Amino acid sequence: MTESNMPAALIIPALNEEAVIGQMLDAIPAGLYRLIIVAVNGSTDRTTQVAHAHGATVVTRQARGYGGACLAAIRALPPEIKVVVFMQADHSELASEATLLIDPIRRGEADMVIGSRLLGQAESGALLPHQKFGNELATTLIRLFWSHAYTDLGPYRAIATSKLQLLGMRDKNYGWTVEMQVRAVQQGLRILEVPVTSRLRQAGENKVSGNARASILAGAKILWVILKLLVSGRSSS
Numbered sequence: 383m384t385e386s387n388m389p390a391a392l393i394i395p396a397l398n399e400e401a402v403i404g405q406m407l408d409a410i411p412a413g414l415y416r417l418i419i420v421a422v423n424g425s426t427d428r429t430t431q432v433a434h435a436h437g438a439t440v441v442t443r444q445a446r447g448y449g450g451a452c453l454a455a456i457r458a459l460p461p462e463i464k465v466v467v468f469m470q471a472d473h474s475e476l477a478s479e480a481t482l483l484i485d486p487i488r489r490g491e492a493d494m495v496i497g498s499r500l501l502g503q504a505e506s507g508a509l510l511p512h513q514k515f516g517n518e519l520a521t522t523l524i525r526l527f528w529s530h531a532y533t534d535l536g537p538y539r540a541i542a543t544s545k546l547q548l549l550g551m552r553d554k555n556y557g558w559t560v561e562m563q564v565r566a567v568q569q570g571l572r573i574l575e576v577p578v579t580s581r582l583r584q585a586g587e588n589k590v591s592g593n594a595r596a597s598i599l600a601g602a603k604i605l606w607v608i609l610k611l612l613v614s615g616r617s618s619s
Contacts, residue, residue, distance in 0.1 A: 388464040388488045389416035390442070390540070392480070395436070395451035396420050396471035400427040406473040407436040420471070421451035429471075441548055449558030450578045453551065459543065466583060467540045472583040474508065474537045483540035492574040493545040493559060494566050498539035502577030507581060516601045523608050530567045533602070535559045538578055539615055556600040557607035564611045 394417045396403055403420065410418065421486070422431040424446035433440050443454045452468065459466065465487050467480055479497070486492040486525040497508060501519065507515075521532045537559055566573055 388437055389462055390465040390467060391415055391417040391419065391459055391463040391483050392467045392469060393452060394418070394420045394469050394471050395448050395455070395594045396422050396425065396429050396433070397446060397448075397451075398425045398427045398429060398436060400425075400429050401609075402431050403429055403471055406477070407433065407438055408470060408475040409473065411445040411480075414477075414484075415467070416463060417460065421455040423451035423454075436522065438607050445554075447555040449551070449556075449561075452556035452558055453554065455503055456546070456551075462513045463541050465540055468545055468573050470537050474581045474583050476579045476581075479538075479578050480540070481507050482578065486574050486576075487540055487542050491572070493571040494541040495539065495574045495576055496534065496560075496563070497530075497536045497578035498534040498575040499578060499580040501575060504580040505582050508582050510547050512601075516604065520602075520608065522569070523562075523605075527608070528564065528567045530573070532563060533575055534598040535563065536578065537576075545569070548588070553603075553607060556603040560604045561611065564608065567592050568611070568615060584613060584616045587606045601611055 392410070407418070418438045419441055420429070420438040421441045421443065422430050422433070422441045430442060431441050441458045443451055456466070465484055466500050467483060469475055469477070475497070483495040483497055486495050520535055521588055524532050548569055549562060551561060551565070553561045
């Protein structure tokens, strides 16, 4: 299927990304998306103004939280959107690689496509040791508990809107990516991983991986979400 009958939207959660959001938006290929939403959550800089100036629709949320920003943006999607792409605001991902995520859904080959940094090319330092360890631990637990072999909790991902609605996403911060991947397995979605490029952040501050306290909190939340979904899945079976 083509853009005309499966239009896509891009959601970019952003917290204090004034330094990089403009160049990130300028790198998006023209005509790829019907709608681009920058979901600004708790920013204290000019992220909103810069995103507006570079042509994005801005959804604001006062509280911080990656998942909460995604949920706010999803509520703002018009009904004609059939594919949703999630992308980081730090310009560490290549906007031109989005077709690798979108096309399998449009061709009817997958319901959700994860951009795997582990399968693709990563610049030196783009994935720090604690990120690699956290990914390995989380994907190992998913494989043990749900028998699905992910390689990455890659934030660069696409999903059919109809399938996203089935997942009942709830997490409002660090557990968003793993919640989506576990719920997708639980719902029997057709899941595909494709290699994507991972670069160093192009500007601004690294909110999680470069911050020891935030990294520990993120890791703990990911493990908590896995445990919660495991318990809830068993209690409902």
